[in-house]
Amino acid sequence: xxxxxxxxxxxxxxxxxxxxxxxxxxxxxxxxxxxxxxxxxxxxxxxxxxxxxxxxxxxxxxxxxxxxxxxxxxxxxxxxxxxxxxxxxxxxxxxxxxxxxxxxxxxxxxxxxxxxxxxxxxxxxxxxxxxxxxxxxxxxxxxxxxxxxxxxxxxxxxxxxxxxxxxxxxxxxxxxxxxxxxxxxxxxxxxxxxxxxxxxxxxxxxxxxxxxxxxxxxxxxxxxxxxxx
Amino acid sequence: xxxxxxxxxxxxxxxxxxxxxxxxxxxxxxxxxxxxxxxxxxxxxxxxxxxxxxxxxxxxxxxxxxxxxxxxxxxxxxxxxxxxxxxxxxxxxxxxxxxxxxxxxxxxxxxxxxxxxxxxxxxxxxxxxxxxxxxxxxxxxxxxxxxxxxxxxxxxxxxxxxxxxxxxxxxxxxxxxxxxxxxxxxxxxxxxxxxxxxxxxxxxxxxxxxxxxxxxxxxxxxxxxxxxx
Amino acid sequence: xxxxxxxxxxxxxxxxxxxxxxxxxxxxxxxxxxxxxxxxxxxxxxxxxxxxxxxxxxxxxxxxxxxxxxxxxxxxxxxxxxxxxxxxxxxxxxxxxxxxxxxxxxxxxxxxxxxxxxxxxxxxxxxxxxxxxxxxxxxxxxxxxxxxxxxxxxxxxxxxxxxxxxxxxxxxxxxxxxxxxxxxxxxxxxxxxxxxxxxxxxxxxxxxxxxxxxxxxxxxxxxxxxxxx
Amino acid sequence: xxxxxxxxxxxxxxxxxxxxxxxxxxxxxxxxxxxxxxxxxxxxxxxxxxxxxxxxxxxxxxxxxxxxxxxxxxxxxxxxxxxxxxxxxxxxxxxxxxxxxxxxxxxxxxxxxxxxxxxxxxxxxxxxxxxxxxxxxxxxxxxxxxxxxxxxxxxxxxxxxxxxxxxxxxxxxxxxxxxxxxxxxxxxxxxxxxxxxxxxxxxxxxxxxxxxxxxxxxxxxxxxxxxxx
DNA sequence: CATGAATGAGTCTTCATTCAT
DNA sequence: TATGAATGAAGACTCATTCAT
Numbered sequence: 015x016x017x018x019x020x021x022x023x024x025x026x027x028x029x030x031x032x033x034x035x036x037x038x039x040x041x042x043x044x045x046x047x048x049x050x051x052x053x054x055x056x057x058x059x060x061x062x063x064x065x066x067x068x069x070x071x072x073x074x075x076x077x078x079x080x081x082x083x084x085x086x087x088x089x090x091x092x093x094x095x096x097x098x099x100x101x102x103x104x105x106x107x108x109x110x111x112x113x114x115x116x117x118x119x120x121x122x123x124x125x126x127x128x129x130x131x132x133x134x135x136x137x138x139x140x141x142x143x144x145x146x147x148x149x150x151x152x153x154x155x156x157x158x159x160x161x162x163x164x165x166x167x168x169x170x171x172x173x174x175x176x177x178x179x180x181x182x183x184x185x186x187x188x189x190x191x192x193x194x195x196x197x198x199x200x201x202x203x204x205x206x207x208x209x210x211x212x213x214x215x216x217x218x219x220x221x222x223x224x225x226x227x228x229x230x231x232x233x234x235x236x237x238x239x240x241x242x243x
Numbered sequence: 244x245x246x247x248x249x250x251x252x253x254x255x256x257x258x259x260x261x262x263x264x265x266x267x268x269x270x271x272x273x274x275x276x277x278x279x280x281x282x283x284x285x286x287x288x289x290x291x292x293x294x295x296x297x298x299x300x301x302x303x304x305x306x307x308x309x310x311x312x313x314x315x316x317x318x319x320x321x322x323x324x325x326x327x328x329x330x331x332x333x334x335x336x337x338x339x340x341x342x343x344x345x346x347x348x349x350x351x352x353x354x355x356x357x358x359x360x361x362x363x364x365x366x367x368x369x370x371x372x373x374x375x376x377x378x379x380x381x382x383x384x385x386x387x388x389x390x391x392x393x394x395x396x397x398x399x400x401x402x403x404x405x406x407x408x409x410x411x412x413x414x415x416x417x418x419x420x421x422x423x424x425x426x427x428x429x430x431x432x433x434x435x436x437x438x439x440x441x442x443x444x445x446x447x448x449x450x451x452x453x454x455x456x457x458x459x460x461x462x463x464x465x466x467x468x469x470x471x472x
Numbered sequence: 473x474x475x476x477x478x479x480x481x482x483x484x485x486x487x488x489x490x491x492x493x494x495x496x497x498x499x500x501x502x503x504x505x506x507x508x509x510x511x512x513x514x515x516x517x518x519x520x521x522x523x524x525x526x527x528x529x530x531x532x533x534x535x536x537x538x539x540x541x542x543x544x545x546x547x548x549x550x551x552x553x554x555x556x557x558x559x560x561x562x563x564x565x566x567x568x569x570x571x572x573x574x575x576x577x578x579x580x581x582x583x584x585x586x587x588x589x590x591x592x593x594x595x596x597x598x599x600x601x602x603x604x605x606x607x608x609x610x611x612x613x614x615x616x617x618x619x620x621x622x623x624x625x626x627x628x629x630x631x632x633x634x635x636x637x638x639x640x641x642x643x644x645x646x647x648x649x650x651x652x653x654x655x656x657x658x659x660x661x662x663x664x665x666x667x668x669x670x671x672x673x674x675x676x677x678x679x680x681x682x683x684x685x686x687x688x689x690x691x692x693x694x695x696x697x698x699x700x701x
Numbered sequence: 702x703x704x705x706x707x708x709x710x711x712x713x714x715x716x717x718x719x720x721x722x723x724x725x726x727x728x729x730x731x732x733x734x735x736x737x738x739x740x741x742x743x744x745x746x747x748x749x750x751x752x753x754x755x756x757x758x759x760x761x762x763x764x765x766x767x768x769x770x771x772x773x774x775x776x777x778x779x780x781x782x783x784x785x786x787x788x789x790x791x792x793x794x795x796x797x798x799x800x801x802x803x804x805x806x807x808x809x810x811x812x813x814x815x816x817x818x819x820x821x822x823x824x825x826x827x828x829x830x831x832x833x834x835x836x837x838x839x840x841x842x843x844x845x846x847x848x849x850x851x852x853x854x855x856x857x858x859x860x861x862x863x864x865x866x867x868x869x870x871x872x873x874x875x876x877x878x879x880x881x882x883x884x885x886x887x888x889x890x891x892x893x894x895x896x897x898x899x900x901x902x903x904x905x906x907x908x909x910x911x912x913x914x915x916x917x918x919x920x921x922x923x924x925x926x927x928x929x930x
Numbered sequence: 931c932a933t934g935a936a937t938g939a940g941t942c943t944t945c946a947t948t949c950a951t
Numbered sequence: 952t953a954t955g956a957a958t959g960a961a962g963a964c965t966c967a968t969t970c971a972t
Contacts, residue, residue, distance in 0.1 A: 299964080682887070697926030
C-alpha cells in the first residue's frame, strides 16, 4: 500500500534529524504522512464509489482513523476531492513536459511516448486519472468554487498543450498533415479517455483485458491517418 | 413512439364515437403527455446532475408537478431512469440496423453514416445518449435488477454489432486492413464517446462548438488509417 | 359475500316501489348498498392490516370503486372506522339483551348462551368483533373526537351490563358465590377476548384450531369455580 | 441486565487503571445509558401508539435527542422494536423458570407465583409486556426476518412451557383435574392478557384500579374450578 | 354522483459536519 | 491533536385528502 511506503520514508527522516528540533520536525512529518494517508484512501474510495456515493465514513474506515480527524486536514469532502485532483494533475504535467521537451525524439515517437505516459499514469494512479478525466463533469461544476475550477482547467490546458506543441512541430517539419494541432490533440486525448472508459466497463474477472491492445491499435491507426504521404 | 400511434387512433375514433369515448381518449392522451413530460424533465435533470445527485424534487420542480405525481407514473427513481434509457437504446438500435443493412452503400459510407446517426441521436436526444454511455458505470451496477442490466447490455451489444458487421464486410472485400473488426468497432465507439464528452465539457456560451468538426476529422483520420493501400 | 346479499335486497325492494317515486327510492337504496359495500370492505381491510397500515386505496380496490367515492360516503378514514365499530356494537347489543332477558333460562344457561353469542358474533363478523375489542386501545384515543369515544364506551358498558345482570341474578338466587358481579363479568369478557386473541395468533394453515375447545373449557372451569357448593 | 454487570466490572478495574481507562469506561457506560434511554422511550412510544403509528421522531423527542442518534444505536425502527422485545422476553423467561423449578412449592402455589410473576413483570415493564403480548399480530409478521420471528416464538413457547410443566405435575399428583395441560396453560395466559388489556382500557385518572383484584379473583376461580374434589 | 389524477405533508433513513472530551 | 457521538438537513417514497371533469 502506498501509505506504507510514505510512512517509512518519514520514519527514516526522523532518525536523521532527531534531537530537540527533531520533535517539531517529526510532528510535521507525521502530519504530512497522515495527510497523505487520507488522500490515498480517499482517492481509492472516490474511485470505487464516485464522489456522491463515497462517504467520509468509508474513507475514515479505510484509513483506520476517525471521521473527525479528516476534518482536521481537509475543510470538506469537496476540499478533499480537490486536494487529490490537483497534485495528480501536477504530477502528470511534469511527466508530459519532460517528454514533449525531448527534441532528440521524433514528433511521432514523442506522440507515442506521451500516450504511453498517460496510460502509465492511468495504470499507476488510476484513481487520480479518473478524477482528472471527469473534473469537468456537470456534477462537479457546483462542487467547487470558481477559482478552484479555474486552477484545474488551466492545468488541464497545459497538459493538452504539450501534445499540441509536438503535433505542431510534426506539421512544421512536414511529417504530419496540415491539420489544426489543437483539434488533433483533442482527438487523441478524448479518444484515449473514451477507449479506457469503454474497456474498463467491460473489465470483468476471468475476461481478458483489451485496454492496452485497443489503445495501441488506436495510436497506430491515428498516426497512420495523420502522417503525410 | 406509442403516444403518436394512439393519438392518430383517437382522431379516427373520435369522429365516430364522439362524446363519451372522447373523454376516455383525451384522458389517455393527457396521461401519455404527462408521462412524456416527466421523462423529458427527468432526462434533463439526470443529464445535468447525474443519477446520484439528481433528486425527485428537482425533476418535479422542472416539470412543475408535485413529487407524488412522479410516483403515479414510475415505481421508483431507478425505474424512471430505466424508462429513459431503454426506449432510447431501442430507438438507436433501429436506426443503426437500417444503415448497416443497406448494402447499396459502400462499407466506408456506411461507417460514416453509422457515426453520423449516433451523432444525430446524440444531438436530438442528448440526455438519453448520456445515459446510454454510462449505464455500465459502477454506480449503476447495484441500482437495477440483474435482468434490467442484462437488457441494456444486450441492446448495447446489438448496436456495436452493426458497426462490427460493416467493418468485417469492408475487410472481407479487401477495402480495409485485416484487423479485428470488434477492436475497430470499439475504437470508433469509445473514441466517439470520449470526443463528445471532452468537447461537451468545453462547451460554454459564447465559445464556438468543435464537436462536429472534431468528430468529422476523427472519422476521416480513422478511416484513412484503416483503409488498405 | 355480504355485499351481494344486501345489494340483492335493495334490488327486490326497488321492484315493489317502482314508478315516479321509485327513482328516488332506488337511488336511496343504491346509495345505502354502496355504503354498506364500503363498510364491509373497510372492515375486512382494517381487520387484516390494522388501522394504521390499512390504506384507503386497499379499501377502494377491494370494493372495486375509486378512492374518491369513499369520501362521498365518509368524511375521513377515522370516520369510516367509527362507522364500522358503532353498528357492530349495536348489533351485538341486541343479541345480548335478548339472551339476558330470557328469564325462562337458568342464570348459568344464560351465561353460557351469552358467551356462545359473543363467539358466534366473533365467528360471523370477525372484523367487527376485532374492532370492538380494541376500540379503547391507546392508538385510537387521539383518532376520534371525545363525543364519539363516549358513544362507543356507553355501548360497551351496556353490553357488559347484560352479563352483569345475569350474574347478579344468579348470586341473588344463591346459585353463584357472593362475588362482585361486575368483577365476574369483566373476568368472563376479558378472558374471552384474551383467549380468542391468543388462539388466533397461533392459527396457521394445517394446524388444528383450539379456539372453541379452549373457550368451552374456560367456561366450564369458570362456572365450576363460581358455582356455590 | 448487561449494563449492570459491566458497570460492576468497571468499578473494579477503575481502581487499578484509573485515568486513561476511566475515560473509556465512562464512555462505555454513557453509551449503554444512552442506549437504555432510547429503549425506554421507544418502549413507551410503541406502547402508546403501536408500531405502525409510532414515529422515530416521537421517540427522539421523548428522549430529547435527534433522530439521527437513534440510528447510531439501532439499525432500523424494526431493529429497535426487536431490541425491546427480546430482552423483555428473556427476562420474563428467567423468572418463570426459577418459579416453575422450585419443587418445594405445591403446584397450586407455583401457579399462583407464576401468575404473580407475570403481573409483576407487567407492572414493572408494562411497555415490554405489551409488546410481548402482541408480537404475533399480523402487522409484525412481515416486519422481521423469519429468523427473528422464530426467536421470539421459541421464547414465548418456553415461557408457556413453564406453566404447562407445573400444571402437568399437579395433574400427575392427582391435585388437579385430568385436563389437557397445554389447554389449561393457554387459558391462564390468554385470560390474563385479556383481563389486563380490558382493565387497562378502563383505567382513568381518578377512577379505582381493578387490575389486581380482577386478576386475583380470576386465579382463585380458575384454580377452584380446576382442583380435584 | 363517480372518478382517479394530483397534491404535499409526513415517514424512515443517510451522512457531512460539528464539538465536547 | 484525535476521537466518535450527536446533529439535522436532505432524500426517496407513501398515502389521506381534494377537486376538475
